[in-house]
Structures are given as structure tokens and as C-alpha cells.
Amino acid sequence: MLGSGSMYFRLKDSGFIDTRKLSYLSDINEILITAMETVRDKNSLPDLKDELGELQRLYPLDLPHPNPRNQSKSQRERRMFYRKRRELNQLLKNFGKKTHEEKVRISSLTIFLNKTCFNGLWRMNSKGEFNTPEGAYDNPKNIFQNSVLDDCHSFLKSSRLCVQDWRTSLKHAKKGDLVYVDPPYLPINIGGSTFTDYHSSGFTMEDQIQLAESLTSAATKGVRIIASNHDTIGNPNVREIYNNAANEFGIISPEIHSIDVSRTINCKGEGRVKVKEVLIFVKPEV
Numbered sequence: 538m539l540g541s542g543s544m545y546f547r548l549k550d551s552g553f554i555d556t557r558k559l560s561y562l563s564d565i566n567e568i569l570i571t572a573m574e575t576v577r578d579k580n581s582l583p584d585l586k587d588e589l590g591e592l593q594r595l596y597p598l599d600l601p602h603p604n605p606r607n608q609s610k611s612q613r614e615r616r617m618f619y620r621k622r623r624e625l626n627q628l629l630k631n632f633g634k635k636t637h638e639e640k641v642r643i644s645s646l647t648i649f650l651n652k653t654c655f656n657g658l659w660r661m662n663s664k665g666e667f668n669t670p671e672g673a674y675d676n677p678k679n680i681f682q683n684s685v686l687d688d689c690h691s692f693l694k695s696s697r698l699c700v701q702d703w704r705t706s707l708k709h710a711k712k713g714d715l716v717y718v719d720p721p722y723l724p725i726n727i728g729g730s731t732f733t734d735y736h737s738s739g740f741t742m743e744d745q746i747q748l749a750e751s752l753t754s755a756a757t758k759g760v761r762i763i764a765s766n767h768d769t770i771g772n773p774n775v776r777e778i779y780n781n782a783a784n785e786f787g788i789i790s791p792e793i794h795s796i797d798v799s800r801t802i803n804c805k806g807e808g809r810v811k812v813k814e815v816l817i818f819v820k821p822e823v
């Protein structure tokens with residue numbers, strides 16, 4: 538799961554990933570992969586920058602300003618955010634037949650909406666439409682970030698981007714490879730609710746268990762595994778899921794490190810708290 542690609546970009550920036558070697562980045566979200574491809578392509582990047590620069594200029598001029606709460610539906614629908622959201626969802630139809638220009642537009646709208654939607658949350662409904670509401674931003678400065686785009690372009694040069702799920706990706710992992718997966722997280726309290734609708738297909742508890750088992754199976758073949766998730770409470774929690782998978786495949790228990798992360802877990806102020814996540818290291822068979 539590529540997500541924002543933040544782990545990949547950080548490892549590339551630190552020199553941990555050898556720039557001479559090819560990295561494989563995949564996600565089931567075709568919109569995300571298209572945006573990454575546009576940033577990587579030297580012919581598309583200037584057009585993307587031009588569009589983002591214009592979106593950066595226009596957004597603060599949108600009226601009424603600043604962004605008010607409790608608007609009527611008709612008022613909201615006239616706002617720039619919702620006009621661009623409708624434009625993106627229209628472009629997403631017949632995705633595989635898009636022109637170069639349309640893919641650049643999809644990429645610019647994807648970045649724009651991510652920077653101006655509520656909490657930067659990417660959410661899709663069962664129809665495959667982006668449906669996150671607008672956030673309360675008066676004049677965001679991060680819609681167009683020239684240096685960030687240039688850095689990401691450089692880091693992505695040695696990558697192969699694929700629209701595929703984790704099952705397909707793992708089939709190509711070989712002994713000595715490092716695989717990092719960042720799935721939609723389990724709820725902090727098992728039985729509670731945590732957002733998982735980054736894509737129209739969602740991600741279930743059964744998916745979490747199958748992922749842990751498949752990662753552990755890959756480790757028996759010498760693949761190095763790192764996974765992240767919430768440090769969950771309840772049954773079965775994340776630690777149990779990965780320890781059970783290790784027992785099933787007869788390998789030593791994974792190393793699980795707990796870390797504190799600032800997270801907005803709901804729309805209310807009291808939801809902005811420190812939560813515990815885990816990094817899970819599944820050791821390959823020697």
C-alpha cells in the first residue's frame with residue numbers, strides 16, 4: 538500500500554534506499570498512482586506545476602471568505618472546492634481512456650482536494666467517487682509546493698509504479714527484498730470504528746489477518762517485512778494477529794515496537810490526541 542509514499546520518500550531522502558536499484562511502489566487506488574506517475578514524468582511535471590500554481594492563486598479568492606461553517610447546501614455547492622470535486626469525479630469516469638492532459642488535470646485536482654479537504658482525508662464512496670467535505674482553510678500555502686514536487690520527481694525516477702493490491706505485489710517479492718506495507722489501520726479498540734474507506738473496496742478484519750499471514754509466509758522465503766498499524770486493544774489485536782501468523786508458519790515472533798503518534802481521530806477537538814501505533818518487523822528465515 539503506497540499511501541502518501543511518505544516512508545519511501547523519507548528512506549530515499551536519507552540514503553537508505555540505493556538510488557541505483559529499482560523500487561516497486563503499488564496501491565489499488567489508480568488515482569494516487571496516476572498522480573505519482575505525473576510527478577515522475579518530466580514532460581508532465583511542468584504542466585502539473587502550472588495547474589497547481591493557478592489553483593493556489595484562485596482558492597483564497599473564493600467567496601464567501603473566510604470559509605464559513607454551517608452553510609446551506611446551495612452555498613456549499615457554489616464554492617470552488619465542490620466545483621473541483623465534481624470536476625474530478627466526472628474525470629474519473631472511464632479512467633483507462635484518459636488523455637495525457639486529462640491525467641495531468643486529475644493529478645492537479647487530486648493534490649488540490651487533498652490539501653483543502655477536511656483533515657486531508659482521502660475518502661471514496663461505493664461508486665468510486667471522492668466525497669470528503671471541504672476543510673476550514675483560509676489561505677493554505679501547500680497546494681503548490683515547487684521544491685517538494687521537484688524532490689518527489691527525483692525520488693520517483695528509480696521507481697516502478699503499479700496499480701495492484703498487496704497480494705499481487707507480494708508474489709513478486711524475492712529473498713533479500715524489503716517490503717513495507719501500510720494498510721488501513723484496525724480500530725484502536727477492537728469492535729470500535731476506524732476509517733478504512735480510502736478506496737471503494739474498504740479493508741476488513743479478515744483482510745488484516747490474511748495480510749499478516751501472507752507477509753509471514755513471504756518471510757519464510759527470506760523476504761524482510763515491515764508493517765504498520767494501530768497498537769490495538771481487544772481481541773484479536775494486532776500483536777495477536779502477527780504472533781498467531783508466526784506460530785502458524787513456525788518462525789520466531791516478530792519484533793513489535795510501539796510509538797506515539799499525533800492523530801486526529803474524529804472531528805471534535807478532544808479527538809486530537811496521541812495514539813499508539815506499532816511497527817512490526819517480521820524476521821526472514823535464515
